[in-house]
Amino acid sequence: MMINKIGTNLKDIETPELIIDLDILDANVNTVSKAYSDSHLKMRAHTKNLKSPYLARKQVEAGGSNGGVCTAKVSEAEVMVEGGFDNILIANQVVSDDKIERLCSLAKFADMKVGIDNIDNLNNLSKFAIKHNVILGVLVEINTSMFRCGVRSSDHAVELAKRAVDLEGISFKGVMSHQSIKGYTTEEERWKIGEEYLDICLESKRAIEEAGMDVEIVSTGETFTFDIVLKYPEITEVQGGTYALMDLNYPYMPFDIAVKVLSTIVDIDDDKITIDAGNKCIAAPNNATPLIEGVKSDLVEMGLDYSIHKILDNKKYTIGDKVYLLTTHEDGLMNRWDKFVGIRKEIIEGSWDILGRGCHH
Incomplete structure (x- = not known):
């Protein structure tokens, strides 16, 4: 009711x-749209923030988007597929068998990609992809500042990429990372911290290329680096979420x-x-x-x-x-x-x- x-x-x-003040929402979305519409990189809206296909669609339709979205969970991805999205990155690891089964089911209706940071999980993704006769895209997650998930070295990133290229049912897509910032004192410091984190991700990207593999996607950045990423021609997409609705943590943006x-x-x-x-x-x-x-x-x-x-x-x-x-x-x-x-x-x-x-x- x-x-x-x-x-x-x-x-x-x-x-x-x-x-939700829709005028403010539109202004926030248009700020990013104007920044990215004529840029080499595009926004991939992170729907762990919005939790709404309607709001995600507004971001895509504004422009400057690659047409896809991020989610944190398989269940969020299910909501977005049901909401009409067919280009989805689960910016996280999917490790349990039941969740991988559901991921493979989604891959029959959408281009599904997921983060990886260990061989065992990668092998299991391949096993279920073969079982369901689907292709799962994978991006090696690079730890930059969170120390939550992600590989800690370029050598590990290369090892995972090589394995992904060899596995049936798996399509190696590239690398991803997510950063956080706890506040800053100056605009100069925000740029300095943002660049340091983005450089860590790109270091692994370049190592993978030097090992002879193509890197199609570099998915990184977020609200606090939405403008910093523009100086990096190697970054292809940004995982922005907070900027659309915002909260008290980003008074400087x-x-x-x-x-x-x-x-x-x-x-x-x-x-x-x-x-x-x-x-x-x-x-x-x-x-x-x-x-x-x-x-x-x-x-x-x-x-x-x-x-x-x-x-x-x-x-x-x-x-x-x-x-x-x-x-x-x-x-x-x-x-x-x-x-x-x-x-x-x-x-x-x-x-x-x-x-x-x-x-x-």
């Missing part, structure tokens, strides 16, 4: 509600926050306000604090269905006023909700199911 109907004004929306939780003030106690949005509504991992948009505030307490915030400036509220709550982790936020409401100029334009939420497998 849709409580908040098309045409409803923001002031009349029942809360709490997950809101040329994107604005499009996804927010609309909440109503239900109590006021001196300089503290209680709102009807709590842990069930908002994602705040690693004790990161969600913020109220437009004012200086401190989180006092976060319950399941409420939160208390201390207002640090002279902003005055009355009970019933609505505020936006901003998150530090927009992909976690999207996973909290079954649907989102899209608005333009404070009027509801539509409501869309978040089909990729809860895709753990």
